Amino acid sequence: SNFSRVTYNFDRRYLISLVHRFDGVSSLAEENRWGFFPGMSAGWNVHNEPFFASSGISGVISTLKPRVSYGVNGNVAGIGLYEVQGSYGSQGNYNGSLGFLNTGVINGGLRWEKSKPLDIGMDVGLFADRITLLFDYFDRKTSDLLTNLALPSYTGFSSIRTNLATFQNKGLEFSANANVLRRQNGLSIVVGG
Secondary structure (H helix, E strand, O other): OEEEEEEEEEOOOEEEEEEEEEEEOOOOOHHHOEEEEEEEEEEEOHHHOHHHHOOOOOOOEEEEEEEEEEEOEEEOOOOOOOOOOOOEEEEEOOOOOEEEEEOOOOOOOOOOEEEEEEEEEEEEEEOOOOEEEEEEEEEEEEEEEEEEEEOOHHHOOOEEEEEEEEEEEEEEEEEEEEEEEEOOOOOEEEEEO
């Protein structure tokens, strides 16, 4: 596995982060063993811009931060150690002597399951961040979903692990919090939802 991350912050206004991950797993066949998973995120602290401070709304809006992130995640959870190579087990045959047979169906074409999440959001703080609002649009597409595919009984096996499907989750999220009581001694009451 190899991992690196670079972050950059210019004047507390422009934020960017780049991530790369390069992973290998021995439970996959050699030609599908390695996966490359990049990611990025960026944000803009509009409230730290000189034009925002002179706009007259900074007394009401204390935080204004649009942000975006996108990346690729890999998953091989649930793949057995020998699913792409096969394994044998012993079993007696009809005349009582010991024999060997495949314990599962071999699928040498198994590959990484990949998810590609996109998130576009906005953080808003009002009245010195006594009220905070978070808005998010998310879209996550997963391809090459690892799942068990049922097999006909005449094959002698009940299922085979395969990269079968693609699915997508997307939607909107919203949250609001209010710090309704804030004192110098550290006592605060926060209400959120």
